[in-house]
Amino acid sequence: MTGPIAIVGAGLAGLRAAETLRREGYDGKLTVIGEEAHEPYDRPPLSKQILTGWVAADHTTLPRLENLDDVDWELGRRAVSLDLAGKKIMLDDGRAVPYDRCLIATGVRARPWFNETEAELDGMFVVHTSDDSRALRQRLAAKPRRVLVIGGGFTGSEVASVCRMLDVDVTLVELADAPLSGALGGVIGAVAADMQRDAGVDLRTGVRVDAIESDERGRVDGVRLSDGTDLDVDVVVVALGGIRNTEWLTGSRLAASALGIGCDAGCRAFDGNAIVTDDVFVAGDVARFPHPIYGYQMMTLEHWRNALIQAEIAAHNMIAKEADRRPHVSVPWFWSIQFEVNIKSVGVPSMADQVVVTQGSTADRRFVAAYGLNGTIVAAVSFNDGRYLEFYERLIQEAAPFPIRLDNVDQATGDDPVPAAFPPQSELTNRPTVVLTGHSPTEMRVERKETEETAA
Amino acid sequence: MRVVVDLTLCQGYAQCAYLAPESFKLSGEEALMYDPGPDDAQRERIMRAAAACPVRAIFTEPAPGTKA
Amino acid sequence: MSEPTLLDQVFAQENRQDPYPLFAEMRKTPVARQPDGTYVVSAYEHIVTLLHDPRVSSDPAKRGLPGPGQEPAFINTDPPKHDRLRRKTTAFFGPPHKPDLVASLEPWMHETVNGLIDGLAGKTRIDIVDDVAYPFPVSAICRVLGVPREDEPKFHDWSGTLIVALGARFHPEGQEEVFQKAIKASQELMAYLTDLAEAHRKSPADDLLSGLVTDEDPDRMADEDIPATSRLLLIAGHETTVNLIANGMLTLLRYPEQLERVRSEPGYVIRVVEELLRFEPPVQMIPSRSALEDIPLGETTIPAGSGIILATAAGNRDAARFTDPDQFEPERQDGEEGQHLGLGGGVHYCFGAPLARLEVQIALQTLARRLENPRLVQDPPEYRPSPVLRGPIHLPVEIDAVRPA
Numbered sequence: 001m002t003g004p005i006a007i008v009g010a011g012l013a014g015l016r017a018a019e020t021l022r023r024e025g026y027d028g029k030l031t032v033i034g035e036e037a038h039e040p041y042d043r044p045p046l047s048k049q050i051l052t053g054w055v056a057a058d059h060t061t062l063p064r065l066e067n068l069d070d071v072d073w074e075l076g077r078r079a080v081s082l083d084l085a086g087k088k089i090m091l092d093d094g095r096a097v098p099y100d101r102c103l104i105a106t107g108v109r110a111r112p113w114f115n116e117t118e119a120e121l122d123g124m125f126v127v128h129t130s131d132d133s134r135a136l137r138q139r140l141a142a143k144p145r146r147v148l149v150i151g152g153g154f155t156g157s158e159v160a161s162v163c164r165m166l167d168v169d170v171t172l173v174e175l176a177d178a179p180l181s182g183a184l185g186g187v188i189g190a191v192a193a194d195m196q197r198d199a200g201v202d203l204r205t206g207v208r209v210d211a212i213e214s215d216e217r218g219r220v221d222g223v224r225l226s227d228g229t230d231l232d233v234d235v236v237v238v239a240l241g242g243i244r245n246t247e248w249l250t251g252s253r254l255a256a257s258a259l260g261i262g263c264d265a266g267c268r269a270f271d272g273n274a275i276v277t278d279d280v281f282v283a284g285d286v287a288r289f290p291h292p293i294y295g296y297q298m299m300t301l302e303h304w305r306n307a308l309i310q311a312e313i314a315a316h317n318m319i320a321k322e323a324d325r326r327p328h329v330s331v332p333w334f335w336s337i338q339f340e341v342n343i344k345s346v347g348v349p350s351m352a353d354q355v356v357v358t359q360g361s362t363a364d365r366r367f368v369a370a371y372g373l374n375g376t377i378v379a380a381v382s383f384n385d386g387r388y389l390e391f392y393e394r395l396i397q398e399a400a401p402f403p404i405r406l407d408n409v410d411q412a413t414g415d416d417p418v419p420a421a422f423p424p425q426s427e428l429t430n431r432p433t434v435v436l437t438g439h440s441p442t443e444m445r446v447e448r449k450e451t452e453e454t455a456a
Numbered sequence: 457m458r459v460v461v462d463l464t465l466c467q468g469y470a471q472c473a474y475l476a477p478e479s480f481k482l483s484g485e486e487a488l489m490y491d492p493g494p495d496d497a498q499r500e501r502i503m504r505a506a507a508a509c510p511v512r513a514i515f516t517e518p519a520p521g522t523k524a
Numbered sequence: 525m526s527e528p529t530l531l532d533q534v535f536a537q538e539n540r541q542d543p544y545p546l547f548a549e550m551r552k553t554p555v556a557r558q559p560d561g562t563y564v565v566s567a568y569e570h571i572v573t574l575l576h577d578p579r580v581s582s583d584p585a586k587r588g589l590p591g592p593g594q595e596p597a598f599i600n601t602d603p604p605k606h607d608r609l610r611r612k613t614t615a616f617f618g619p620p621h622k623p624d625l626v627a628s629l630e631p632w633m634h635e636t637v638n639g640l641i642d643g644l645a646g647k648t649r650i651d652i653v654d655d656v657a658y659p660f661p662v663s664a665i666c667r668v669l670g671v672p673r674e675d676e677p678k679f680h681d682w683s684g685t686l687i688v689a690l691g692a693r694f695h696p697e698g699q700e701e702v703f704q705k706a707i708k709a710s711q712e713l714m715a716y717l718t719d720l721a722e723a724h725r726k727s728p729a730d731d732l733l734s735g736l737v738t739d740e741d742p743d744r745m746a747d748e749d750i751p752a753t754s755r756l757l758l759i760a761g762h763e764t765t766v767n768l769i770a771n772g773m774l775t776l777l778r779y780p781e782q783l784e785r786v787r788s789e790p791g792y793v794i795r796v797v798e799e800l801l802r803f804e805p806p807v808q809m810i811p812s813r814s815a816l817e818d819i820p821l822g823e824t825t826i827p828a829g830s831g832i833i834l835a836t837a838a839g840n841r842d843a844a845r846f847t848d849p850d851q852f853e854p855e856r857q858d859g860e861e862g863q864h865l866g867l868g869g870g871v872h873y874c875f876g877a878p879l880a881r882l883e884v885q886i887a888l889q890t891l892a893r894r895l896e897n898p899r900l901v902q903d904p905p906e907y908r909p910s911p912v913l914r915g916p917i918h919l920p921v922e923i924d925a926v927r928p929a
Contacts, residue, residue: 042460042492049489059493063458063517305464333464340484340620342468359578359603366485366607368578384486387467387870390576408586408816408828409578410603473619474626474878482619485611500791501627507794507862508881510869520794 001319003028006089006097008079009105009245010034012042012062012304013284013311017103019066020315030071031097033089035106036129037076044304046133047155048337051162053141057134079106082252084271087279101318104249104261104269105284105311108242108302113150118212123220125237127155139235140166147171148223148233150209152179154336156239157192161338164199171202171231173209176423183334184345184381186421187355188369191362191383195339204229212236242302244286254280260288260300265327267314281318283310292329293396294351294378305333331393341365344386347379347396349420356403356417359410360385368392371420372402457494457502458517465513472505472514480505530556531564531833535911541904543808543911544850547838555824562831563815563824566838568845568865570821574834575869579817582606582872587814587831595748597756599872600812606871612745613753616735617668618878626878629664633883636663637890638929645926649901652919656891657769661883665761668879669754670724670731678716683759685709687910710755717751717758732757757876765880767806767908767915769887772797774919775804776888777900779852787892793885795854800884801866803852808837808914810868836865837914890929897924 005021007014010032018032034040042060049055078092082104088096110126113119125136140147140163147163149156152174163170176182178189179196196203204225213222213230223231246256254277255262255270261282262270267289269280282289284307290296310328317325336343349355352371358380360367368388371379377400380392395404403417459479461472468486472479479494479502494502506514528536530550534543547566550556554567565571574580581587583602598609615621640656662680666673689699689706721737728734736750745753776783776796786793813832818825826832841849846860867874874880891898898921905916 044463045489045492049491054489055491055493059491061458061493062460063515065515065517065519305462308462335463335466337463337483337487337489340487342466342484342487344464361604364604366604384468384484386486387576388578391573391578394573406578406817469873469877470619471878471881473623475881477619477623477627481623484620503791504794504881504885507798508878509862510867510873512859512862 001026001028001100003030003100004098005030005318006099006102007032007105008082008089008102009107009284009286010036010040010073010075011105011107011284011307012040013105013107013307014103015040015062015064016308016311017105017283017315018068018071019064020312021319022066022068022070024316024319026319027070031074031099032071033074033077033079033091033097035076035078038130039073039075041130043128046130047127047158048162050130050133051127051137051140051159052165053137057130057137060130078248080248082249082254082280084253084277084280099279101279101281103281103283103311103314103318104286105282105307106245106248107285107307108244110238111240111243113212113236113238113240115212118214119238120218121212121214121220121236122218123214123235124212125235127159127237127239128242136235136237140168144168144233144235146231146233147235147237148173148209148231149237149239151239151241152176152192152203152205153182153239153241154180154338155241156237157196158336158338159237159239160196160201161199164201164339169202171204171233172196173204173207173225175206175208177205177421179203179205180343181421182350182423184349185352185355185371186423187418188349188381189421191365195341195365199339242285244300246286259298260286262288262298265290265292265329266317266325267310267328268317281314283307283314289328291332291348293331293399294348297351299348301332303332303334331396333393341383342386343381343383344389345379345381346389346393347371347377349379349381350422351378352420352422354402354417355420356415357413358404358406359388359412361411370395370402370404372417375402376400377402377404457496457499459490459492459494459502460515461488461490462513462515463488465511467511469510471508471510475508476501476505526559529558531558537907537909540907540909540911540914543837543914544841547835547841550835550838551842555822555826557824560831562833563826564833564835565821566835566842567822568839568842571834571836571839571865572869573821574813574819574832575872577819579815579819580832581814581816582812584812584814586816587829595752597749597752598875599756599760603871608743609745609749609753610871610875612736612739612743613732613757613875615739616732617875625668626882629667629879630882630886632667633660633664633886634890636660637887638894641890641894641926642929644923647926648924649920649922650895652773652891652921653766653770653916654918656887657766657773657919660887661765661769661880662762664765664879664883665758665876668732669757669761670729670733671720671754671758675716679713679758680762682709682713682716683762686713686759687763687908687913713755713758714751717754721747721750721754760876761879763913764806764874765876765883767913768797768800768880768884770915770919771804771806772800772884772888773891773921774900774903774905774916775800775852776892777898777921778903782852782854783892783898786889792854793889793892795861796888797881797884798862798864799852799854799856802840802846802864805837805840805864805866806913806915807866807868808835809912810834810836810872811912834865836868839865894927894929895921895923896927898922 040062050057081090088098110128146169149172160172178193180192181189208226211224215221249256253272263282267281268276285302288300313328334345349371354372357369366384368382480490506520550566556564724734725737728738811833815826815830867877901920
């Protein structure tokens with residue numbers, strides 16, 4: 001195809017899409033629009049080795065795996081609207097970027113503190129951009145009295161971990177009963193809570209922050225919690241997740257909302273009538289796509305690898321012949337590094353109703369746990385035991401029965417599965433069984449597996 | 457140089473941390489932290505690290521095998 | 525007397541010099557039940573699957589096989605014991621506790637290899653094995669472990685005897701004498717290592733054995749595990765890297781344009797070593813795994829309790845994974861680079877791999893640079909008896925001269 005192609009979003013997904021387009025032979029006009037005035041850069045180090053001071057905040061520029069000299073880079077430019085019929089993207093400086101195909105990969109931004117006045121105080125931080133990370137690093141290097149982290153998800157826990165590595169006092173406040181329970185459930189969350197406390201984190205669960213106090217110079221000097229406690233803190237890191245950058249698409253007549261931009265398994269965006277477009281594609285954190293392993297549930301994933309793989313597939317599909325298009329059906333993967341533990345997960349743990357430790361020991365902080373829904377395995381998580389996860393990935397692809405019996409393996413307790421204790425989610429419906437074939441995430445197809453019921 | 461490691465693929469074999477210890481460091485037994493913007497002086501060691509990774513998780517610019 | 529199986533033929537000495545056509549036959553039945561109930565797995569994807577399957581054990585005791593009579597080293601244990609032993613050994617060898625150890629050996633390695641090659645000046649006929657491939661890795665492992673170099677002749681014999689027994693275990697007929705010798709060698713080696721550990725306790729130095737015996741961590745390695753651990757590292761450090769250097773030089777001499785590139789292109793040897801681990805791996809199979817549960821694989825199910833042999837050298841030539849698998853091609857692309865099975869995979873991935881990689885890169889590059897007009901005298905060379913740890917006994921090479929370092 002001749003193009004032009006426009007990519008909105010110059011993060012990991014936008015970069016990988018541009019590389020894929022060039023690698024697969026698209027040599028027409030290619031424009032990449034990015035709000036931040038930086039070349040595409042990697043975010044995971046921002047909550048780890050930048051905050052420890054090992055690596056400078058502007059040193060995470062992503063390597064380019066293809067020649068992208070011939071690309072129009074519009075960095076430090078914001079896309080403000082998309083004209084679906086006219087096939088153009090309007091920029092904040094008034095210019096229009098026409099496209100024959102476009103890819104939306106605008107990602108998320110950090111959710112700010114809900115109180116705007118408090119959010120502006122000196123000492124309030126979020127961690128999402130390299131500028132955020134540089135600012136927080138400076139403050140941590142100056143040895144604050146106490147850091148308060150609001151939110152016990154992965155980012156908040158990683159920040160707390162860095163604080164302890166730097167021997168900085170830190171309190172982490174989490175509304176649920178345990179950190180990481182939104183992603184991994186309360187049972188595994190309890191292990192994470194032990195890890196935090198062993199490392200000296202002052203962990204407060206089941207509470208929220210009601211107010212942030214400041215001194216006469218507008219600097220943070222305390223917080224009040226919902227249980228009435230007052231804490232003396234001078235740095236607050238707000239780690240309450242991300243907001244999808246879809247507001248600019250209001251009025252575009254695409255299926256865009258706070259949940260993301262709805263798209264099919266080929267990354268083609270739905271319009272507001274839920275009819276799939278043929279020229280607007282989506283990838284990464286903003287994409288809301290159906291997953292066959294999970295009953296075609298629409299899901300949005302804020303996972304690094306999802307952004308990478310989905311961008312490759314979207315880019316391929318933008319220029320491929322219809323018969324050569326590929327579905328985005330790979331099993332989701334995730335990782336987090338905290339408290340000297342490598343936490344990895346495969347599948348979507350939050351789909352599960354039950355969890356069981358299948359290998360290792362939670363007390364050793366080295367184990368694998370499997371998650372099941374209605375007697376089928378849906379996910380697995382490893383703490384410092386990641387070499388076994390591809391075994392579980394295969395089980396997930398095959399919709400294998402849960403629990404898996406590994407009676408002779410590695411400290412098998414013979415324990416029964418227990419409720420995974422995820423904070424409440426919406427009901428899931430029955431679904432057909434599907435099986436994946438192929439080994440590469442871009443070579444997978446889906447075939448329906450005959451079960452006894454469906455064959456009858 | 458620019459380096460990115462796909463930490464989804466990484467299983468903590470740590471070949472990189474042995475062969476280029478200034479640029480790749482283990483946190484605990486399995487987790488990898490690395491320098492995404494290392495000095496060009498580290499180039500040969502990083503090339504050894506990238507070639508030794510059993511899961512091909514290390515990507516660099518310039519690419520391994522290209523002349524400086 | 526039944527027909528020899530493919531595995532029997534691989535084990536036969538006359539096939540040592542080129543087992544690959546037999547491996548090609550083997551791959552036609554990628555999960556093959558042997559008459560004794562062992563399963564031989566030769567397809568690449570199946571091997572990778574099993575290397576990451578928690579139902580696969582490395583502990584011969586769980587199969588009821590005769591054990592070595594002492595505590596096994598970590599290579600023959602399963603999690604959790606495996607993880608504790610390996611972690612403790614790593615604490616005195618690599619990251620996170622000793623991150624700089626291997627990389628800091630680089631100058632010493634250059635000095636040692638160059639010293640060995642300096643000793644060949646004036647000769648027109650050399651033996652790659654006796655002159656470089658054997659003495660260099662042996663010096664390296666002795667230095668790392670803390671074994672006195674002058675005791676080398678003793679453990680050369682012990683180690684050689686044990687390696688022969690390793691292969692013979694799977695072909696026990698007529699091997700009584702081999703096993704008897706191996707038991708004696710094992711006892712002598714263990715006694716030697718126990719004494720050595722004691723000597724290090726009294727006068728500790730900056731080596732792995734001293735670290736293990738003087739460790740004050742509450743989680744320290746138990747005394748009874750230390751001799752077996754040091755034996756594992758001593759033998760592995762001897763018998764594998766030697767063969768990678770020798771197999772490597774043999775291959776480069778068979779492909780002179782590759783030898784020339786190693787000589788003239790900085791960094792090219794890095795890719796060459798990875799391709800050698802695929803094309804002519806020193807460890808040809810992982811012979812003593814077993815199934816802890818029934819394991820469905822391909823068209824079959826491996827029953828719980830069965831022995832499993834992972835034929836990694838066969839998997840390395842699997843056309844389903846590698847284009848032109850029988851071509852020696854260091855510049856493989858498209859996801860094939862470095863994807864060999866030569867160092868295993870999963871939790872038992874080769875412990876000494878970084879040391880071996882560095883040693884072999886330096887040895888091959890220095891040999892390529894300093895030997896003028898090297899020619900193979902005998903092709904194929906005579907091979908050592910082991911089908912598992914495969915390499916030439918000697919690799920005689922004619923040269924015009926030795927260039928200065």
